[in-house]
Amino acid sequence: MKNPLTSPLFSPRHTTPEKFFIEACDEGADAVLAIDRVSNEMTLTGKKDVPPSAVTRPICGIMGTIRLVAGMYLIVITRKRNVGSLLGHAVWKAVDFDVISYKKTVLHLSEIQSQENKTFLSMLNNVLTTDGFYFCTDFDLTHTLQRLANTSPDFQEMSLLERADQRFVWNGNLLRELAAQPEPFLDPPCPVxxxxxxxxxxxxxxxxxxxxxxxxxxxxxxxxxxxxxxxxxxxxxxxxxxxxxxxxxxxxxxxxxxxxxxxxxxxxxxxxxxxxxxxxxxxxxxxxxxxxxxxxxxxxxxxxxxxxxxxxxxxxxxxxxxxxxxxxxxxxxxxxxxxxxxxxxxxxxxxxxxxxxxxxxxxxxxxxxxxxxxxxxxxxxxxxxxxxxxxxxxxxxxxxxxxxxxxxxxxxxxxxxxxxxxxxxxxxxxKIYKNAWADNANACAVQYAGTGALKTDFTRTGKRTRWGLLMDGWNSMIRYYKNNFSDGFRQDSIDLFLGNFAVDESDGPTPLRVQKDWKFLTLPIIMLVAFSMCIVCLLMAGDTWTETLAYVMFWGAASAITATIILFNGQDFVDAPKLVHKEKMD
Incomplete structure (x- = not known):
């Protein structure tokens, strides 16, 4: 069945203080998915049950639901763009999303819990804003043409979610709560x-x-x-x-x-x-x-x-x-x-x-x-x-x-x-061929390494260029920074989104409260102070050159020794994941 929530038409989302009502938009369809914001219960109802006082906004589809510290959240696609047609089926790119809390307020959270909830929301947005979510409402993008051609009639009768190749359904975890609902309320996005x-x-x-x-x-x-x-x-x-x-x-x-x-x-x-x-x-x-x-x-x-x-x-x-x-x-x-x-x-x-x-x-x-x-x-x-x-x-x-x-x-x-x-x-x-493969490389590289791909000058032009080497150097520097100082957060974001880490329903602390070792702040400060003093001694020479040399050597040695200790303990200074235990990552 065609999924109207991600069809060319937009679907209304009606919101009241007690419920969300998500309306199917197939011509003549009366189906409405009602989500109770207190009990989290989902039921199928009709348009007549939507209160006139409900606030209505258009959405393009449902990504799913997820539990965070503040409770359940509904993730919806709010804007999409048509990228073409595959065998007569429109293919869409999800462009914007909204993460909506079931709770009307977060006043029930402590200050620490509220901060943790904000961090988890930032993680979800980090994944959602990474380019590459595509979907089709009436064609299975998760299988190759050959796999689809060699399937049975029973397979063809299954819903898109049931028959999708789970390796490539990135919102599979988010759809668990909705999986019991019949289509037209589900659709699996697939990049790139x-x-x-x-x-x-x-x-x-x-x-x-x-x-x-x-x-x-x-x-x-x-x-x-x-x-x-x-x-x-x-x-x-x-x-x-x-x-x-x-x-x-x-x-x-x-x-x-x-x-x-x-x-x-x-x-x-x-x-x-x-x-x-x-x-x-x-x-x-x-x-x-x-x-x-x-x-x-x-x-x-x-x-x-x-x-x-x-x-x-x-x-x-x-x-x-x-x-x-x-x-x-x-x-x-x-x-x-x-x-x-x-x-x-x-x-x-x-x-x-x-x-x-x-x-x-x-x-x-x-x-x-x-x-x-x-x-x-x-x-x-x-x-x-x-x-x-x-x-x-x-x-x-x-x-x-x-x-x-x-x-x-x-x-x-x-x-x-x-x-x-x-x-x-x-x-x-x-020209089209080379640029498309280079764009493909960039999309995959941004998701995994945090920057565009290297060597795309060869893919685009068929030859290696000095400008390409320069751009590779620039991307390599950005990769170095991200891999050392921001990839722990990106890894946690992916693990949360995919369900590799689940937020506990209890009020206990989350792994986000893990504190950095004292070395993390102390040693860089010592190194910065020592290096600064070394520069000051060079600029403000003493009474004799031997006195100046002694100060420069002392502070230079202090900064060099501190830098060596930092490099020796390098893993303590990088941004490491917090949500999945290290032994599970290896």
Missing amino acids: IVMKPCRINGKIFEWILISRRSCFRAGVRYYVRGIDSEGHAANFVETEQIVLYEGAKASFVQTRGSMPFYWSQRPNLKYKPKPIISKTTNHMDGFQRHFDSQLLIYGKQSILNLVNQKGSEKPLEQAFAKMVSGMNNGMLNYIAFDFHKECSHMRWDRLQILVDSVAETQDEYSYFMVNSEEKTVAQQRGVFRSNCMDCLDRTNVIQSLLARRSLQSQLQRMGVLNVGQRIEEQAEFE
Whole structure:
């Protein structure tokens, strides 16, 4: 059934001191969802039961409900924007949200509880304002075209929420209270989508890029690495490239995800913290679970590991290779490609070495295609699973190259490209293609690392530029600051939103009350005072140069010793998550 709350029409939300009334807006529909603001009970009623005195505001959809210190809150979409059409179904981007308290006042809270409630509200808004929530009211965005084509009639009769791939339903936890209600009151958002109408040889076709970021083991760079005990990999993203032309449709799917064993890389004020492989965990259990799931969903796997094969990344590459070998599974093919070594000194043309080496495998995996008579003429039989350290920058570059090769074959088969023509020669489309993949990289990177992606100058232009290197340096500095001084809050925000942490119904203290160690404030102040005194001594010289030198050496040594102690205890000075225990994060 079509979900009217996220349809092109807006739905009225009626508010009284006792209840919320959320009205369906299907033509002729009388259904109204009544939410009691005192008992939290939800019932289905009719429009006649909405009091005339109710305050009415339009909303575009319900994200769900969540319990905070002050009680229950209703999260609604207040503004949306149409981003295009997929197979005739309108796709929307959620733009603005409202978090509404069931309680009419927070006077029942103590001052500390009130502050904690404000912090939790800030966390929710931090997630909601991070770009990337998309939804469709009458089409399942969480599944690939191939998965949807291979489903049973019973599956097609299920509601969008029931049949959605739970890996990509980011408001799944928020919908738990509403799950018992029949549609039309539910819809699962799914990030990230780029949709473009394109033209080649005068033939107009739709080109769509959908990146579905998993909500399992979700988080931010450095605080979420590797896998969990269920085999879910950090920053796992399924990217589907779709082409629609005159009734025919085709798609090509790739995945990315953190190296699927137990390792961590916690921020400690250093520019690049040393990654640590766990020595106390049986890696093969989680590793096996990860690839058992991947093989079941996607078929054969070609693992493209793009990390450095020297320095601190080398042990990770060796461990990954050893575990793939230990599985002894013919469905897994492991390829290590030292991206930075191969492309050093701006030799980015050498990426073609990797593309050419997997060309035969890519032809074997093929892609999904349905012709204009709705007959399936090709099925994708495997995927490339790419990763670097973050599964962002290097990974996106490689995925865009493999996707272009698949697109070349699809467009020729559809008759859009003539024999002998190449996509690279189609200047207008090539510009759209490169910019879309760069935008895709930026969207994924902002969610995980806090900044736009690196190396997007190559994705956009096909070559590495000095301006691109400069922008990469700027983004790297911003990443350094955010990863060390704001990512703990971002990680807590995601854990609260996804239900990894639930606010206790009791009046007891929350983990937000954890106090920083005395070193956190004392040592930086000592270092700042010592450094300032060193500068003052240089500017205001003493009676003799030896006296000046002695003062400068004393205060310089004090600032240097304090800075060394701070770096040695770096993990005490970064913004660490508070809501989920450390052992659960590893």
